[in-house]
Amino acid sequence: MNKFHLVFLFLSFFFINSQDAIKVYYFPRPPLYTVDSKGNVGGIITDIVKKVFEDAKVSYVFMEAPSKRVEESLKVGDNACGIGWFKKAEREEFAVFSEPVYRDNKQNIIIQIKKKSVLPAAPTLVEILSSGLTLGVIEGFSYGGWVDDGIKKNKPKIESAVVDQLRLLSMMAGDRCHYTFISQEEGEWALQSDKNLAANLTLLPVKDAPEGNLRYIMFSKGVKKDIIDKVNISIKKITKK
Structure with missing residues (x-):
């Protein structure tokens, strides 16, 4: 076998495997999903997902995309998934949710x-939403069923933007909105990491908040069932450790 044939076989193998790899969509949202200066993807949820896919022996590739584009990709049945999403009835119309990862x-x-x-x-929650203050939200985001339902019921003033979490907080520091909902770990990370945010913003607990939201891997219905089954087995194994 000559060098040409070896190169051809290698490229064919690479192409086939890259075609089979599941696109794993994420968007920077420290400390849940992070990207360092060299482009390495990390973070609390991302690291769990890496372990899960490697344990399940499922080929994957990380791809950065805003939340709206993730939903569009999954709706057309791409071989793809989004990580760390909340489970909602309207999303189950076009997606399959894994076991909870976090x-x-x-x-x-x-x-x-x-x-x-x-x-x-x-x-x-009612005191917050009926305060007259302007709520900042990321367009297309869910803040969990409890908060989402509260927003629908109380109809606060809203400033909506197609941005990531840190840009939304910068908008808040710049007087575009007054507050937003955030998990404790995200809020603490943001204030510890940015002096300008820490000088202008602060965290408050929500008195009647239920237990924290569960996050899932949200698969396109185009992903094979046996792949999702293997991932679910690995999730149970990894998250028990």
């Missing part, structure tokens, strides 16, 4: 320091 800490709000006196030190 549970957030309890819900907090991150609020402008100059506006925190409008609320009690540990406000309830």
Whole structure:
């Protein structure tokens, strides 16, 4: 066999395997999903997902994409998934959810320091949403069923934007909105990592918040069932450790 044939076989093998690899969509949202200066993907949830796919022996490739594009890809049946998503009935119309991979800490709000006196030190959800303050949200995001339902019922003032979490917090520091909902771990990371945010924003617990939201891998219905089954077996194994 000459060198040409060896190169051809290698490229064919690489092409076939790259075609079979599941696209794993993420978007930077520290500390859940992070990207370092060399382009290496990490973070709390991302690291769990890496272990799960490797244990399941499923070929995958990470791809950065905003949440709206992830949903569009899954709706057309791409061989793909999004990681760390909340399970919602409307999403189950076009996606298959794995076993849970992570549970957030309890819900907090991150609020402008100059506006925190409008609320009690540990406000309830209704007190927050009926305060007259402007809620900042990422377009297309779910904040978990409990918060999403509260927003629909109480109809607070909303500033919606197609941005990531850190840009939304920067908008808040710049007076575009007054507060947003955030898990404790995300809020603490943001304030510890950015002096400008720490100087302008603070975290408040939500008094009546239920247990933290569960996060899942959200697969396109185009992903083979046996792949999802293998991933679920590995999730149970990895998350028990």
